[in-house]
Each structure stands twice: as structure tokens, then as C-alpha cells.
Amino acid sequence: MKNKKNDSKNLKGLFQKIFLVIISALLFWLSNPNVFFENGLGWLGWFNYFPIFYLIKKSRLSESTIFGAIFGVLAYGLYGYWLKAFHPLGLIIVCIGYLVICSLLFTVLKIADLVCKKNGWLLQFICVCGYEYIKTLGFFGISYGVTAYTQWNFLYLIQICAIIGVFGLNLIVIFPSAFLFSFITKTIQRKRLLEHVDHARKSHISAYVKKEQALAINSLQLTYVCGILWIILFSASLCYGYSVMRKPEPEKHVTVAAIQNNESPWKNGIEEYSKNVKNLIQLTEEAQYLSTDIDFIIWPETAVAPSIIYNYDYGTDVRRFMLISQLLNFLDENNAVFVIGNSHEVEMKGAEKEHYNSALVFESGKNVHPPEPGIYSKIKLVPFTESFPWKHTFSSLYVKLLNGSPHMWEKGEEYTVFNYRGLKFSTPICFEDTFSTICRQMVLNGSRCFFNLSNDSWSNSIPCQRQHLAMAVFRSVENHVPSVRSTASGVTCIISQNGKIVKAAPEFCEAYIIGEIPVMSENEQTFFTKTGDIAGKAEAGLAMLILIIQTIVVIINKLTNR
Known part of the structure; x- marks a missing residue:
């Protein structure tokens, strides 16, 4: 018992x-x-x-x-x-x-x-x-x-x-x-x-x-x-x-437009790439029709899939070269500064090309023809989906992880800060804005705004995109700088230096947002920016x-x- x-x-x-x-x-x-x-x-x-x-x-x-x-x-x-x-x-x-x-x-x-x-x-x-x-x-x-x-x-x-x-x-x-x-x-x-x-x-x-x-x-x-x-x-x-x-906002502002093209990450081929670029141009023109004084236009992560510089300088595919030429002509005729996500390829002597997940910055009359844009390449790569250091040891697992893609990305090396039209900004790519160390280093280097380029559309999930957004909010608050997020499917938005969502586009649709962001003082850094994650x-x-x-x-x- x-x-x-x-x-x-x-x-x-x-x-x-x-x-x-x-x-x-x-x-x-x-x-x-x-x-x-x-x-x-x-x-x-x-x-x-x-x-x-x-x-x-x-x-x-x-x-x-x-x-x-x-x-x-x-x-x-x-x-x-x-x-x-x-x-x-x-x-x-x-x-x-x-x-x-x-x-x-x-x-x-x-x-x-x-x-x-x-x-x-x-x-x-x-x-x-x-x-x-x-x-x-x-x-x-x-x-x-x-x-x-x-x-x-x-x-x-x-x-x-x-x-x-x-x-x-x-x-x-x-x-x-x-x-x-x-x-x-x-x-x-x-x-x-x-x-x-x-x-x-x-x-x-x-x-x-x-x-x-x-x-x-x-x-x-x-x-x-x-x-x-x-x-x-x-x-x-x-x-x-x-x-x-x-606290009052700074008086000086710039106008930005963030484009959301709602493209599928699984469709490849020159026809699909051409369709995406045409769609991006059309959405951009619609935004500029509503506001003629846009300073910055931001396209999402890998919005242009073919490497812009490589296909212009070394490419042998005529259709890709024509697509890149069409894009560059559009950029050169435009008054705004463009920040474009691109699968950037670098020709290596005696070796295969190196592939980078990059943000390219163009300004008409300065670096469009020939394409010599400012470049930032993603430093913090997603484990197993963008980077796998044991590809030779576990080759069969590596092939499965590629999931139909021909390669993974190389790691960038520099926390680049761009300076255009009086605004110093950095471009954390995709989930880089979920890491305080990445964004803090960009601000230490002189950045006073984040232009985040993301593509979470593959998840087919609003919660996924909101989880990402939740973390992005903290990067603005920690460093007291605004953020603009241009995403393939959401959440495309403007975040104030206090973490407030100022404007946002609905998820999983073609859209764009236009708004102003303050130009923050170069002399101000938060205690967190100076000291980092000491807590x-x-x-x-x-x-x-x-x-x-x-x-x-x-x-x-x-x-x-x-």
C-alpha cells in the first residue's frame, strides 16, 4: 500500500x-x-x-x-x-x-x-x-x-x-x-x-x-x-x-523612401531578375511622383540579384549586361542617392569568384557610369544558411544547407560609414541589426543613421518579421539614432531615435514609405555606444x-x- x-x-x-x-x-x-x-x-x-x-x-x-x-x-x-x-x-x-x-x-x-x-x-x-x-x-x-x-x-x-x-x-x-x-x-x-x-x-x-x-x-x-x-x-x-x-528633435532632416517589392526569394533566372528590377523602378517612380525632394531611396537586401559591378565589367551574359545597363541609366538620371542590396561578386585571380551580400550606394553624376559605388559587405553571416565553415569536412550536410543556392557568402571586413548629403549612415544587412555589437561599432565609426536592408520573405511569416523588427527597435534606442528598414516583404518602416515606429508598410505586399529622419549630431554618443554590453x-x-x-x-x- x-x-x-x-x-x-x-x-x-x-x-x-x-x-x-x-x-x-x-x-x-x-x-x-x-x-x-x-x-x-x-x-x-x-x-x-x-x-x-x-x-x-x-x-x-x-x-x-x-x-x-x-x-x-x-x-x-x-x-x-x-x-x-x-x-x-x-x-x-x-x-x-x-x-x-x-x-x-x-x-x-x-x-x-x-x-x-x-x-x-x-x-x-x-x-x-x-x-x-x-x-x-x-x-x-x-x-x-x-x-x-x-x-x-x-x-x-x-x-x-x-x-x-x-x-x-x-x-x-x-x-x-x-x-x-x-x-x-x-x-x-x-x-x-x-x-x-x-x-x-x-x-x-x-x-x-x-x-x-x-x-x-x-x-x-x-x-x-x-x-x-x-x-x-x-x-x-x-x-x-x-x-x-x-527632448526636441534636431532641426535638420533628410527625406527617405524605403521600397518593399514583395519578391519571392526562391525564383531565379534572368526573366525573374528583370521583372524584379522593373518592379523596383516602378515603385520608386511612384514614390518620387508623390514627393519630388527625396534624398535617399533604399531597396531591400539582394533586391538586384545579378552582381552590378561584375556583370558590367566582366560579364559575358548579354541579357544580364543589358539589365545592369538599364538599371544604371535609371540611377544616373535620378537625383536621389540610391542604397541597393546586391549579390556582389569579386573576380579573383587563379580562383573562383567571391560572393558577398552587399549594399551598394550610388549617386548620379558621381559613381554610376562606370559603376564605382560605395560598398558595404555583410559581416555577421547567418550560421548554416549564409555561412558554414566546415563545408569540406561535412560536405553532404553543406549541400543540403545550400537548399538550391549555388554558394554561401564570404564575410565582409569593414564597418563602412557612408557620407552623402550631410548624412552619415551605415547599412546593416538583414539580421545584423539584431546584434548590438554590430550597430554600435558602426556608430563608433561615425554613423548617425541605420539603413537596414532585409529579406525575411522566405519565412512566409509575419511573426518572424515582427521578431526581427522588435530587435531592430533596440538598435536605434541604444545608440539614439534613427533607422530606416527596406525589406522585401516586411516590416518596411522608419524608426525614430527613440524606437518609435514612425511609419510602416503592411507586410507581404508591394509598397513604399516616404518620411523624414533627423540628422543627429556627430558630437553625441550614448553611454551604451561608448561602453558596449558591459551589463x-x-x-x-x-x-x-x-x-x-x-x-x-x-x-x-x-x-x-x-
């Missing part, structure tokens, strides 16, 4: 833990842009980790590892479902990657709970913040899924990122999960200890119970103190955001340091008590 009760209790506990894993994954998914809520339910982001902290407390070390693996697959499978549109293998790779990453995270969180029993929640909180920074680093690093990005519509709060960056904001957004977990568990613990005080007084363990009660009270008081500090920081952030949002580095470093010290202390205590 006793065994049956134990089995029933264990089974109930297992179901509770699985339920917590599912709830955690759903909170993560729904707090970000998703298929049900295009902008995401950002307020859920404040509680993303609460079920995880509770799950870790109730689980053994081995269980924590397993539940972490399950969470990684569920959370990122739901969040990044759109990867299957590129290739099912892409979604599988991400799910496997986060199966490993989250199993390690949950293991570390359990170790933190074991080595720091009374106030392990604080160490776990720092570990989570450190993890979200570390996961964006290196070849496999991606910024998708960072908790603070769920707050992209909370403009007054996110202005603090100009000081502490998105990983500093993580401290504010993730803390409520940790505080709520600590407050509930320690309040319950204290209540249980109080209930046993009378019983303990009649036994020989009264001193032990009183000691435990005192520790519980002290621990709860620490939770209150941390909660008060959070309220002060949160309030100060809102006050700072309010003051920033009320993320500090979180990761502090978490590792405390975890190592606490582990060593526990080991020494066990050895000395033998």
Missing part, C-alpha cells in the same frame, strides 16, 4: 513538472511576436522564468537536465517555427542546438540551487541574465529570444538601454520572475516553520527550528530589499525614458565567479565534515 502511494505521489510530481515545462515554453513563445499575437504579449515576459525557477527547485539534478532539453525544443520550436519554410533542417538544427543549450542552463540553475540553498534564487537570476548574453556570442550566437526584446513597444522603459543596453534591461525584466518565486517559496517556508514552533518547543530540536526560522526570516527580508531596489530602478528607468521622449559581460562574469566560489565552499565543507 505504501509503495502504491509513493508511486502515485511520484507520478503526480512528474506530471506537475512536465506541466511547468509546458507553461514555461508557452510563456516564452507568447511573450514574443507569434501566430496569435503579432506583436507578442510583452507583459508575459516579466514572468517567463517563474515556472522554470519553481521547476528547478522541485527537480533533481538529472531531471533538471532532461527538463531543460525538453524546454529548449518546445520553446524554440514554437518560437522559430518559420525556419521550416527555408528548410526543415534549419528548424531541426535550432531545436537540437537549444536542446543542448537549455539542458546545460537548467543544470547550472540546479547547481546554483544546491550550492546556495538559502538565497540560490539570486544566483539563478544572475545566471539566467548571463546565459542570455552568452547565447548571442560566437558563430552559433543569435539574439532571437532575449527576454528584454519582448518590451519593444514599452517605449518609456526601453530608453534606459541608451545607458545599460538590452542586457541591462534584462535585469529589470527577468527579476520579477525570480522575486515572485522567492517571495512565494520563502513565505510558505516561513509559515510552515511557524506552525512547527510549538511542537518543536516540546522536543530537543527547538533550537534547530528557531535557527531555521531566523534564517527564513532573514532570507525573506533580503527578498524584500531586492524588491525595493528593483522598484527604485524600474521607476528611475521610467523617469529617464519620459525625459528622453520629451551582459558583468552578468556572465559575476554568475560564473559566484558559482565557482560557492561550489568550492560546498566541496570544502563536505571534505572537512567527513
Whole structure:
């Protein structure tokens, strides 16, 4: 009978833990842009980790590892479902990657709970913040899924990122999960200890119970103190955001037009390329008909597929040469500065051509005939879809990852800053504007505006495009510079230096937007621009340091008590 009760209790506990894993994954998914809520339910982001902290407390070390693996697959499978549109293998790779990453995270969180029993929640909180920074680093690093990005519509709060960056904001957004977990568990613990005080007084363990009660009270008081500090920081952030949002804009402006051609990324061939260029020219002419004083016209990532310079200088395909000539004639007859996404090819002596995902900048009468545009080539390439460093070692996997494309891209080397018509700007390409380090370096080099060229149309997913937009908003806020996004299918928009979406085109249609952006002072740089992601580095470093010290202390205590 006793065994049956134990089995029933264990089974109930297992179901509770699985339920917590599912709830955690759903909170993560729904707090970000998703298929049900295009902008995401950002307020859920404040509680993303609460079920995880509770799950870790109730689980053994081995269980924590397993539940972490399950969470990684569920959370990122739901969040990044759109990867299957590129290739099912892409979604599988991400799910496997986060199966490993989250199993390690949950293991570390359990170790933190074991080595720091009374106030392990604080160490776990720092570990989570450190993890979200570390996961964006290196070849496999991606910024998708960072908790603070769920707050992209909370403009007054996110202005603090100009000081502490998105990983500093993580401290504010993730803390409520940790505080709520600590407050509930320690309040319950204290209540249980109080209930046993009378019983303990009649036994020989009264001193032990009183000691435990005192520790519980002290621990709860620490939770209150941390909660008060959070309220002060949160309030100060809102006050700072309010003051920033009320600042007047610079007087000098330039007019921009961002084109959205809604082209399919899967159609190739000269007929399709010619159709796309003709469509881009037509949309541009429509925009210029409405506004004759446009300074900059921006076309999306790889809007012109054939390499403009290579086909003009070395090309042997007559039809491609004629298409490029037609395009250059249009540019040379136009008064605006054009920023064009292009599959740029470079002729190499004694080797194959090198292919770059580039932005080319043209101005009539200066660099159109022959084409000698300013060039920026994408530096941060998408792992597995644009870059795969082990193509010779894993050749069969490399062929599958190409997904019909003839090549992947070479990596650019310079954070180029362009200077046209009094505006210094940079052109982060596609998901480069999801990385604070990339955009910050461009601003350090002198840029005062981002012209982002993107193509997320392959995803066939509005949530994918909104997730991308959410991160782009933070690049403007962190560096206090405006952004203009020209995308193949969305979200084409103008973002103010405060992260406000000033104008936006609807997704998955041919469209364009016209608007003004301020020319920001060259003498102003935000604290974040000057210092970078010091918050993320500090979180990761502090978490590792405390975890190592606490582990060593526990080991020494066990050895000395033998």
C-alpha cells in the first residue's frame, strides 16, 4: 500500500513538472511576436522564468537536465517555427542546438540551487541574465529570444538601454520572475516553520527550528530589499525614458523612401531578375511622383540579384549586361542617392569568384557610369544558411544547407560609414541589426543613421518579421539614432531615435514609405555606444565567479565534515 502511494505521489510530481515545462515554453513563445499575437504579449515576459525557477527547485539534478532539453525544443520550436519554410533542417538544427543549450542552463540553475540553498534564487537570476548574453556570442550566437526584446513597444522603459543596453534591461525584466518565486517559496517556508514552533518547543530540536526560522526570516527580508531596489530602478528607468521622449528633435532632416517589392526569394533566372528590377523602378517612380525632394531611396537586401559591378565589367551574359545597363541609366538620371542590396561578386585571380551580400550606394553624376559605388559587405553571416565553415569536412550536410543556392557568402571586413548629403549612415544587412555589437561599432565609426536592408520573405511569416523588427527597435534606442528598414516583404518602416515606429508598410505586399529622419549630431554618443554590453559581460562574469566560489565552499565543507 505504501509503495502504491509513493508511486502515485511520484507520478503526480512528474506530471506537475512536465506541466511547468509546458507553461514555461508557452510563456516564452507568447511573450514574443507569434501566430496569435503579432506583436507578442510583452507583459508575459516579466514572468517567463517563474515556472522554470519553481521547476528547478522541485527537480533533481538529472531531471533538471532532461527538463531543460525538453524546454529548449518546445520553446524554440514554437518560437522559430518559420525556419521550416527555408528548410526543415534549419528548424531541426535550432531545436537540437537549444536542446543542448537549455539542458546545460537548467543544470547550472540546479547547481546554483544546491550550492546556495538559502538565497540560490539570486544566483539563478544572475545566471539566467548571463546565459542570455552568452547565447548571442560566437558563430552559433543569435539574439532571437532575449527576454528584454519582448518590451519593444514599452517605449518609456526601453530608453534606459541608451545607458545599460538590452542586457541591462534584462535585469529589470527577468527579476520579477525570480522575486515572485522567492517571495512565494520563502513565505510558505516561513509559515510552515511557524506552525512547527510549538511542537518543536516540546522536543530537543527547538533550537534547530528557531535557527531555521531566523534564517527564513532573514532570507525573506533580503527578498524584500531586492524588491525595493528593483522598484527604485524600474521607476528611475521610467523617469529617464519620459525625459528622453520629451527632448526636441534636431532641426535638420533628410527625406527617405524605403521600397518593399514583395519578391519571392526562391525564383531565379534572368526573366525573374528583370521583372524584379522593373518592379523596383516602378515603385520608386511612384514614390518620387508623390514627393519630388527625396534624398535617399533604399531597396531591400539582394533586391538586384545579378552582381552590378561584375556583370558590367566582366560579364559575358548579354541579357544580364543589358539589365545592369538599364538599371544604371535609371540611377544616373535620378537625383536621389540610391542604397541597393546586391549579390556582389569579386573576380579573383587563379580562383573562383567571391560572393558577398552587399549594399551598394550610388549617386548620379558621381559613381554610376562606370559603376564605382560605395560598398558595404555583410559581416555577421547567418550560421548554416549564409555561412558554414566546415563545408569540406561535412560536405553532404553543406549541400543540403545550400537548399538550391549555388554558394554561401564570404564575410565582409569593414564597418563602412557612408557620407552623402550631410548624412552619415551605415547599412546593416538583414539580421545584423539584431546584434548590438554590430550597430554600435558602426556608430563608433561615425554613423548617425541605420539603413537596414532585409529579406525575411522566405519565412512566409509575419511573426518572424515582427521578431526581427522588435530587435531592430533596440538598435536605434541604444545608440539614439534613427533607422530606416527596406525589406522585401516586411516590416518596411522608419524608426525614430527613440524606437518609435514612425511609419510602416503592411507586410507581404508591394509598397513604399516616404518620411523624414533627423540628422543627429556627430558630437553625441550614448553611454551604451561608448561602453558596449558591459551589463551582459558583468552578468556572465559575476554568475560564473559566484558559482565557482560557492561550489568550492560546498566541496570544502563536505571534505572537512567527513
